Every structure is written in C-alpha cells, then in structure tokens.
Amino acid sequence: MKKSVFTMGLATLLLALLTIPSHAQLNVGKKLQDKLNQKVSQQVDKSIDGALEAPQKATEKAAANKQEAAIDNSADTGNSPKAEKGKAKAWSRYDFVAGDKVMFDDNLAGEENGEFPSRWDLISGNAEVASFEGESVINLVQSGTDITPLVATENWLPETFTIEMDLFFDSDNPNVAYEIFLIPEGSKYKEAVHKELWYPIDIRANAARFKTFGSESEELAAAGVSNQWRHVAISFNKRSLKVYLDQYRLINIPNLEGKPGGLRIKIDKSVDANSMVKNVFIAEGGKKLYDQIMADGKYVTHGIKFDVNKATIRPESVGTLASIAKLMQEQADLKFSVEGHTDTDGDDNTNLKLSQQRAEAVRAYLSEQGVAPDRLIAKGWGESKPLDRNTTPEAKSNNRRVEFVKL
Numbered sequence: 001m002k003k004s005v006f007t008m009g010l011a012t013l014l015l016a017l018l019t020i021p022s023h024a025q026l027n028v029g030k031k032l033q034d035k036l037n038q039k040v041s042q043q044v045d046k047s048i049d050g051a052l053e054a055p056q057k058a059t060e061k062a063a064a065n066k067q068e069a070a071i072d073n074s075a076d077t078g079n080s081p082k083a084e085k086g087k088a089k090a091w092s093r094y095d096f097v098a099g100d101k102v103m104f105d106d107n108l109a110g111e112e113n114g115e116f117p118s119r120w121d122l123i124s125g126n127a128e129v130a131s132f133e134g135e136s137v138i139n140l141v142q143s144g145t146d147i148t149p150l151v152a153t154e155n156w157l158p159e160t161f162t163i164e165m166d167l168f169f170d171s172d173n174p175n176v177a178y179e180i181f182l183i184p185e186g187s188k189y190k191e192a193v194h195k196e197l198w199y200p201i202d203i204r205a206n207a208a209r210f211k212t213f214g215s216e217s218e219e220l221a222a223a224g225v226s227n228q229w230r231h232v233a234i235s236f237n238k239r240s241l242k243v244y245l246d247q248y249r250l251i252n253i254p255n256l257e258g259k260p261g262g263l264r265i266k267i268d269k270s271v272d273a274n275s276m277v278k279n280v281f282i283a284e285g286g287k288k289l290y291d292q293i294m295a296d297g298k299y300v301t302h303g304i305k306f307d308v309n310k311a312t313i314r315p316e317s318v319g320t321l322a323s324i325a326k327l328m329q330e331q332a333d334l335k336f337s338v339e340g341h342t343d344t345d346g347d348d349n350t351n352l353k354l355s356q357q358r359a360e361a362v363r364a365y366l367s368e369q370g371v372a373p374d375r376l377i378a379k380g381w382g383e384s385k386p387l388d389r390n391t392t393p394e395a396k397s398n399n400r401r402v403e404f405v406k407l
Helices: 005-018 022-068 191-198 218-223 289-296 315-330 348-368 393-399
Strands: 101-106 120-124 127-132 135-140 146-149 160-169 176-181 201-203 207-210 213-216 228-237 240-245 248-253 264-269 276-284 298-301 336-341 376-380 401-406
Touching: 101 393, 160 176, 176 228, 201 228, 201 240, 207 240, 207 248, 213 218, 289 298, 289 315, 315 348, 336 348, 348 376, 348 401
Parallel strands: 336 376
Antiparallel strands: 101 276, 120 146, 127 135, 135 276, 146 264, 160 228, 160 276, 176 201, 176 264, 201 207, 207 213, 213 248, 228 240, 240 248, 298 401, 336 401
16 A cells, blocks of 8 residues: 655654754754644645635536526527527627618528529629538639629618628638628729728638728637638628627727728638628617617517527627616616517417527526516517518518517
8 A cells, every 4th residue: 555645754754853863852853843733734724725615616616607508598498498508608798789670681591502692693703502501501602703782772781780691611721711892893982982991891710800900819710710600790880890700809990981882792712612601681770779768668689699490599699688688787677578579481389489489598598697587578479560571581580589678
C-alpha cells in the first residue's frame, strides 16, 4: 500500500531529529511541533472552507444550468416548446429587432428545382432553385451572379427597414464573399441620391465590412467554418447602418450618406465553392416599442421566429425578446396577453394548437428572463384573426406573428 506524502515527510523529519545533538533537540522539537500544528490547522481550515463553499457552488451551478435551459424547458411535444438548444445562450447579447411590417418574404415555397426563383430578377450570372438538406435554396451558380427581388417600383426601400437572410459557407476561405447592395443595379445608380451606397456590404464567413468600416468576429473565426449557414441581419434607420453576422454586430455606422433604393445579392468567388441564399426577409420599421403599445394597445412583431411547423424559438429571435423583457422590467405595471397567430396553410385545428404552443413558448422564455409569470398569459388564435388575405407570401408572413396585447 502506498504511503501518503505527508507520512513519508514526517518520517524523514523524525529521522533528521534523531541525528541532532541532545542539547539542541528541545528547541528543534518545539519548532517541529509548531510546524505540525500549523499544517494540521491549514488542512482543517481547508476542509471547513470546502464544506461551507459547496452549497454556494451548487446553488451557482444550478442557477447557471437554469439560465442555460431558459428556452429549453420542455420537449417539442410538451406544453412549452423549447428554443433551439444551446444557441440561445450564445445569442444572449444579440440586440437586432426586425421591422414590424413585412415587405418581402421568400421561403421559396412551391418553387421547382432547376428553375430560376420566380420572385427574383436576374441582373447577371446564373441562379437556380436547388434542394439542400431538405430545404429549398437559391443557388448562385457562378461568380458574378447578381439577383434582386422582383419589385415593380424603383427605390422601394423606406427610410427605416431591416433585412435578414441566411448565407452558406463551405469554409472560411477568404476568396468567397457575398456582396449585399442597398441600391438598384449599377446603371440605375444616382450619385445625388444613393451616394456612399455604391459600395456593397461585404459578407465573408467570419467578417462583415462596408468601405473601411466593419470587423472580423474572433469568436466565429475560432469556432471554424465547415458547411454551415450564417444568419445576416441588416438594420437601416434613416442614416445609421448596423450589420450582424450570426449573433455578432460587426458594422455600426451612425451617419451614412445616401438613401437606399433596393436590394441586390451578388456572389464574388475565385474558388470552387457552394454559394447559396435562403430565407430572405425584408420588413419596414415602425414606432418604438413603448410608443406603439401606448398608441395601439399592443405590439405586433414578426421578429420572433420559429422552426417550420414547430414552436421551437429560433436564436435570431433573442433581440426582439430581449427588448420586450427590458421594457417589462422598466415598466413594472405592464401586463400582456402573448398571442400567437398563423397563416391559413394547413389544418385549422393544427394551426390553433401550434399558435397556442408558440405563445406558451414565448411566455416561458420571458418568465425565465425575470418577468413575473403572473404578468403574462398565453393565447393561440391560429388562423382566425388574419391581418391580410393570405393571397401573397408577404400577406401570409404578416399573418404569422406574435402580438403582445396590453392587459
């Protein structure tokens, strides 16, 4: 059996003591006893401290686990469906909030593979609808491919708007860049109107830049890129421009010269790489959150997003949810009915159940963020209260919403 280091050390010291002359042993023995007492005292103190700290550490660990599980509190089949596991915590500082009136929404529903996407116009290159991992995407086949939403009017973007989309990257190869322009094609550029917007927002796997502005995300770079989607969110408010890559804000320009006119997505690549786009969503901005609630008695948002036909909250919803939680913390008298709504696609009863589950998921998330549960109730209306006639993708998207109705 192995002896402890302490026992072996003690034996060595005793042996050394025996070799000391007798007239000196008394003083040395006293010093040795004092040393031993000090060591024992330290060991006892350490044990006591550990015992006292254990409950506190357990409490802190439980609190951390609870926070991490804030929007992962049940299975999809439960009463309060979860958010996308693991991602919400990483997106906790994401402050992007989508506009409140849908202008363009293309999930490529009903499109045929190999055909050009019907709601887009081709400026140059070659693009087609393709199926990737069970989803329809726009495949930008070759470098220089340039597409724009098929909109009848020129300079159709308002002074305040948001744009969201998902872009695919094979790797972090710097020779692959998506260029997002906020103006019509070059031949329609008007310097007096569009000014600095001649330049594109350059999106790479780990970076976003506009002219000399922007940066690379060290966190995204450290995590690496291997066949994955990046969520891009753009917020424009009269003169200010903010651009997010996944949960990181990489561009923040407070005063930009030029009025946006439209949207173009162009691929620039000098290597053989897949370049795909999906879930393009454009919304007009509106009143500030509190002002809208005071004026209309409710807040209507399309910024809380769910997986298709599920009540799983997607991580890009965190910015909108955080703004609601913050408002409720600042305005202690506010109480809301959280109300879920769907479009008319699918079975009525299924939509009713889904809308209830989504409302409950939002209520559960806000409760986990510190909002007292008795300040929120959840109600699902399914497709029974449409805002539009469900005749266009944008109308359907407007109907798919979450409302916070003041109680």
